[in-house]
Amino acid sequence: MNTRISKTFEALFALEDIREVLRGALPTGPDADEEAALKEGVARVRAILDDLEAGTGNAQQSKIAGILDVRSREEEYINIQPIQAAGRLTPEARKALIAYGDGYSTCDACRKPFRLDKIQKPPIASFHEDLAKFVNMDVARVVPGARRGFQAVASSLVNKGDPVIVSALSHYTEFLAVEGAGGIVREVPLSPKNLMEPDSAAEKIEEVIKSDGKTPALMMIDHVDYQFANIHDIKGLAKVAHQYDIPFLCNGAYTVGVMPVDGKALGADFVVGSGHKSMASPAPSGVLATTDEWAGKVFRTTAMTGDVTNRKFGIKEVEMLGCTLMGGTLMAMMASFPAVRERTARFEEEVKKSNAFIEGLLEIEGTKVLSEYPRKHTLSKVDTTGSFDKVAQVHKRRGFFLSDELTKRGIAGEFAGATRAWKLNTYGLSWEKINYLTRAFQEIAEKYEIPVNKGYIQN
Numbered sequence: 001m002n003t004r005i006s007k008t009f010e011a012l013f014a015l016e017d018i019r020e021v022l023r024g025a026l027p028t029g030p031d032a033d034e035e036a037a038l039k040e041g042v043a044r045v046r047a048i049l050d051d052l053e054a055g056t057g058n059a060q061q062s063k064i065a066g067i068l069d070v071r072s073r074e075e076e077y078i079n080i081q082p083i084q085a086a087g088r089l090t091p092e093a094r095k096a097l098i099a100y101g102d103g104y105s106t107c108d109a110c111r112k113p114f115r116l117d118k119i120q121k122p123p124i125a126s127f128h129e130d131l132a133k134f135v136n137m138d139v140a141r142v143v144p145g146a147r148r149g150f151q152a153v154a155s156s157l158v159n160k161g162d163p164v165i166v167s168a169l170s171h172y173t174e175f176l177a178v179e180g181a182g183g184i185v186r187e188v189p190l191s192p193k194n195l196m197e198p199d200s201a202a203e204k205i206e207e208v209i210k211s212d213g214k215t216p217a218l219m220m221i222d223h224v225d226y227q228f229a230n231i232h233d234i235k236g237l238a239k240v241a242h243q244y245d246i247p248f249l250c251n252g253a254y255t256v257g258v259m260p261v262d263g264k265a266l267g268a269d270f271v272v273g274s275g276h277k278s279m280a281s282p283a284p285s286g287v288l289a290t291t292d293e294w295a296g297k298v299f300r301t302t303a304m305t306g307d308v309t310n311r312k313f314g315i316k317e318v319e320m321l322g323c324t325l326m327g328g329t330l331m332a333m334m335a336s337f338p339a340v341r342e343r344t345a346r347f348e349e350e351v352k353k354s355n356a357f358i359e360g361l362l363e364i365e366g367t368k369v370l371s372e373y374p375r376k377h378t379l380s381k382v383d384t385t386g387s388f389d390k391v392a393q394v395h396k397r398r399g400f401f402l403s404d405e406l407t408k409r410g411i412a413g414e415f416a417g418a419t420r421a422w423k424l425n426t427y428g429l430s431w432e433k434i435n436y437l438t439r440a441f442q443e444i445a446e447k448y449e450i451p452v453n454k455g456y457i458q459n
Ligand SMILES: Cc1ncc(COP(=O)(O)O)c(C=O)c1O
Pocket: 144, 145, 146, 147, 148, 171, 173, 222, 224, 225, 226, 251, 253, 254, 273, 274, 275, 276, 277, 285, 286
């Protein structure tokens, strides 16, 4: 087990132990010996600090239990796992997780009107305002994952049998949200470049109005899709939706938190983001933001009254089931937020690094990029059927040979054994790591006599 994360955890565990001592330190009762209690408290704190120095404390026991070891790869490896990159926690989020690990810890100061987004201390209410501003919408709520955002919108807007327009690259959770609401998905086909074109969306809407006999209740499109990570013309698509009076949801699971997203400029009625995918937050977390026009519908409060007790819970929002994220999940999301907001301004640099790596990969003969190229995002789909997979065909480890070679070089996150068409993400890697990564792939190619037409990597 390695250095930085391990040390952080050890220190945090020690801090918790010290807190525990402090909690029990005050002697109670008439015969309490304050001096003895103080001495014992000091001795126990000293022992905890000695353990910390020697590496034999609580954190050590957790390591033995294997809790920390399994996640050491973030520290020891360059991780190119496609869906984790921008969800990795900041150190601030890690601390918040520990401090607010207890389930309802965010509710200590929950006062009237009893609802999560109204809590002032910690500043959850202002975080909601910040989130709405962040995506330039009027109102926002935290939700347990982007999928719960789709669900809240679909459940509010879609009735039984209503068609809903989605992309042919839409995420499965959008299908489920529509199905849960009783709607039917209608997919807009892709252009030859795997893009969603506004004209195709208009054609599909016309077709659906004819075939289903009604105007679609909602259009949901992925800003960046999960298959190719291509950027789609959200503004053009939203414009088409509005020409037919169809509300438009922008699925920003791969954009909110990594690049600037201006919901109003895009013409979105709803913007959904994923905390654990793109906002350096723990799972499940996400955001659903909307305009004043739609907030009353999607964030409607309960009108129900108990028939026996006459109870009412008026302030609670139906789609949010009252309150959503609690404890460590929300506090860690909040702790990461300043860094997340700031990093979106550096997305261009991330894209440059992504292109530099892909360029290096394309120098390996037979390798293709299936995503739009040059890249506009850090997630990319590559096809190595004509390069590494040729080696896999004859290697005794078959498709696992590439993973073996990458592991040896400290690279993790590819799907072991999948060496044909696969996805990777370079988000957050330094230039140094990008160059190392590129060199590593080229070295492996050369080792197995796959020609490399070098140009990008000079040293
Ligand atoms: C494009 C896209 N949308 C939505 C989701 C679901 O996001 P979440 O896990 O936050 O519900 C995913 C992730 O798996 C995704 O790739």
